[in-house]
Amino acid sequence: MSRGLLDIAAWPVELLDHALATLHVPALARIMLWGVLAGAAGMWLYRRYSPQQLLVELRQQLAEVQRALTTHDGEFSDLWILIKRQLLLALRQLRASVVPALMAGLPALLLLPWLSNEYDLVTPTQNMPVKICISPSVAVTAIHWDPESAAMAVDQCWHVVWPAEPHVVHLREGERELLQIPTQAISPVIHKFQFFNLLIGNPAGYLDPASKIDSISLDLPTAELIPYGPTWSRGWMPAFFLAVLLVSLWLRRRWRLQ
Numbered sequence: 001m002s003r004g005l006l007d008i009a010a011w012p013v014e015l016l017d018h019a020l021a022t023l024h025v026p027a028l029a030r031i032m033l034w035g036v037l038a039g040a041a042g043m044w045l046y047r048r049y050s051p052q053q054l055l056v057e058l059r060q061q062l063a064e065v066q067r068a069l070t071t072h073d074g075e076f077s078d079l080w081i082l083i084k085r086q087l088l089l090a091l092r093q094l095r096a097s098v099v100p101a102l103m104a105g106l107p108a109l110l111l112l113p114w115l116s117n118e119y120d121l122v123t124p125t126q127n128m129p130v131k132i133c134i135s136p137s138v139a140v141t142a143i144h145w146d147p148e149s150a151a152m153a154v155d156q157c158w159h160v161v162w163p164a165e166p167h168v169v170h171l172r173e174g175e176r177e178l179l180q181i182p183t184q185a186i187s188p189v190i191h192k193f194q195f196f197n198l199l200i201g202n203p204a205g206y207l208d209p210a211s212k213i214d215s216i217s218l219d220l221p222t223a224e225l226i227p228y229g230p231t232w233s234r235g236w237m238p239a240f241f242l243a244v245l246l247v248s249l250w251l252r253r254r255w256r257l258q
Contacts, residue, residue, distance in 0.1 A: 004201040010114035017118070028225045031119065031236045035243025038111055042104035042244070043251040050100035055258035058093045065089060097258070108244055113200045119236035121186050121220045124162040131219035132171075132179075133157035142212055143178065146170040171216070176208055179216055191215035 013034060020030050065086045072079050124130050134143070137156045145151040150169040151158040160181060163169055171179035179190060187204035192214060197206070207213055224234040232238070251257075 004113070004197055004199045006110055006113045006199050007117070007201050009110045013111060014114060014118070027119065027223075027236075028239055031115070031225070031239050032243040034111055034115070035108075035240040036247050038107040038240075039244040039247030040251060041107040043248050043255070043257070045106065046100045046104040047251075047255055047257055049103055050257070051096050052258055054096055055093060058089055058096070059258055062086065062089045062093070104248075108240075111240075115236055115240060117185075117187075117203045119223050119225070121188060122223045123182070123186055124221060126162060126164040128162045128221075129159045130162055130181075131157055132160050133217045134213050135215045135217070136213075143171060143173045146172060173211055173213060176211060178207060178211065178213060183218075186220055187218070188220055189215055189217045 017030055017034075020033075021027075065082055069079070069082050069086065072082060131154070132151070133156065145158070145160075147169070150163070151160045151171075160169060163181060165182065169181040170177055171181075183204055185203035185205075187202055190202065190204045190207060192209055192211070193206045207216070222235060225236060225239065226234045228234075
C-alpha cells in the first residue's frame with residue numbers, strides 16, 4: 001500500500017480502528033468515534049491558540065459600535081466614523097481567529113484520506129461485474145487481458161467478472177503488468193505518481209511512468225453504513241462530519257469560546 005504524509009499521520013488511528021473491528025464494534029460507531037475525537041482535538045487547539053481575552057474585548061467593542069449605529073441621529077461624517085470603526089474591529093476579530101480556526105480543522109484533515117481509503121468503497125463480491133476503463137482510450141490496442149475470456153469490451157471499456165480466489169485476472173501492456181484482479185487494495189483509480197501523492201497516497205499503487213496508459217478507473221461498489229435514506233447520506237462522510245459538528249458546538253458552548 002502506497003502512503004503519503006497524511007496517510008502516515010493517521011496510522012495510530014488505523015491500528016486502533018482495526019483493533020475495535022476485531023471486537024465487533026460497528027463501522028458506523030467507529031467512524032462517529034473518530035468524528036468525536038477530531039472535533040474535540042480541533043476545539044482544544046482553537047482554545048489553546050486563540051486569543052480569547054482579545055476576542056472577548058473585540059466582541060464587546062463591536063457590540064458598542066453597533067448600538068451606536070442603531071441609535072445614531074446626527075451628521076453623516078459621524079456615521080461614517082462609526083462604520084469605519086465597525087469594519088476595522090471586524091477585521092481585527094477575523095485576523096485574531098483565522099489561524100486558530102484553520103488549526104482546529106487539522107485533526108479532521110489528517111483523518112480524511114485514511115477514512116476515504118478505508119470506508120469509501122467495498123471489495124466486489126465473487127462473480128460481480130466491474131466496469132474498467134483506461135485513459136487515454138486510444139491506448140486500448142496496446143493492452144490485453146489474461147485470460148482474454150475474463151473481460152468483455154463495452155464502449156472503450158470492459159466488464160470484468162470479479163474472480164474468486166485463487167483465480168487471478170491480469171491486465172497487461174506487452175510484458176508490463178498494469179492491474180491484477182483481485183487487487184491488493186481497493187481504489188477507484190490507478191494512475192501514475194503525481195506530486196500530490198506525496199501527501200495522499202494511492203492505496204492501490206501506481207502505474208509505470210513509461211507506460212502509455214495514464215490511468216485505469218474501476219467502477220467499484222460504494223460502502224453503505226446506513227441501509228436507508230438518500231444515497232448521499234449512507235456513507236461515512238455524513239456520520240463523521242455530524243459527529244465533528246456536534247462535539248465542536250458542544251465544546252464551544254461549554255468552554256464559552258469566541
